[in-house]
Amino acid sequence: MxxxxxxxxxxxxxxxxxxxxxxxxxxxxxxxxxxxxxGETNLPFNLSKISIISTAKEETLKNEEEKWQMNILQNNDIYFYIEKNNNYKKDVVIEKIIFDNFNIIEENTIGEVKVYKPSEDENVVYKYKEDYEVSSVEYKGSLVTNNKFLEINNQGGIAEFSIANINLGSHPIDQEQTLSADGSLLNLINANYEDLKFSISFDMTIVVENENTYKAQIVLDLPVGDITQDGVCTMEDSELTDVVFKRI
CATH class of the missing domain: 1.20.5 (Single alpha-helices involved in coiled-coils or other helix-helix interfaces)
Incomplete structure (x- = not known):
């Protein structure tokens, strides 16, 4: 028993x-x-907004017959607004912010997608040349934000870079023709929105000095509108529901 x-x-x-x-x-x-x-619900620094400006521009060049041509590209200037979290109790500073692992997940029909860092020229924000073409963009924490030298205020600021669709085509320059320096240029080479649009993913990493590192994947659909009709299209996203930062 x-x-x-x-x-x-x-x-x-x-x-x-x-x-x-x-x-x-x-x-x-x-x-x-x-x-x-x-993801993390109490980050020391928050990504508060992403802003995008999509348009097109031309670069003047000569062909083999010494005739002036315009080379047309589609550019998307992207701005990341980083703010300090006032509810975070520790005194922290940004060591660096990294954008990398760029991957095309839905390909465009025409052109070639490249990533560009800001130029150091005070008169030109971006130069779509090979010297400024990058596979990653890294901003160092500093006392002030200076995008020309890839520096961001260590208490928060705006980081930026440009994603461009190049090698779309060229068109002869007619001195008597009046053109707008925007997405309507794409009509000269018969490039339509459906041929141009693509989706790209990349990682954004916030490295906090003597603290933790946080990473999120971001996916963007570019351009953000039919610029062949509207010329310039803009988008601002402050909800960022799909951007999830995790500690690494």
Whole structure:
């Protein structure tokens, strides 16, 4: 009788332990799932907004017959607004912000997509030349924001770069023709919105000095409108529901 009671108690204790382990694993799984969906909820610095300006521009060049041509490209200037989280209790500074792992996930029909850093020329924001073509963009934390030298205020500021669709085509320059320096230029080479649009993904990493590092993947559909008809299209996203930063 005693052995039977001990056996029953052993089964009950085993069941209780198994149930406790199951509940712990269930809670841990829920926490992990919640973190996977929501990410960090109290970042030292927040990405508060992404702003995009999509248009087109031309670069003048000569062909082999010494005739003037315009080379037309489609550019998307992208701005990232980073703000300090006033609810974060520690005194922290930005060490650097990195944009990398650029991948085309839905390809454009025409042209070639490249990433460009800002130029150091005070009169020109971007030069779509090979010297400024990059595979990653890294901003260093500094006392002030200076995009020309890839510096961002270590308490928050605006980081930017440009994603351009180049090698779309060229068109002879007619001195008597009046043209607008915007997306309507694309009509000269019969480039339409459906041929131009693409989706690109990349990682944004915020490195906090003597603290943690946070990374999120960002996906953009570019250009942000039919610039062949509207000339210039803009988009601002302050909700950023799909941008989830996680500690790495």
């Amino acid at each position: 005693i052995d039977k009671r001990l056996f029953t108690n052993k089964i009950r204790n085993t069941f209780i332990i198994a149930l406790a382990i199951f509940i712990i694993l269930l809670i841990a799984g829920f926490i992990m799932l919640k973190y996977d969906v929501q």
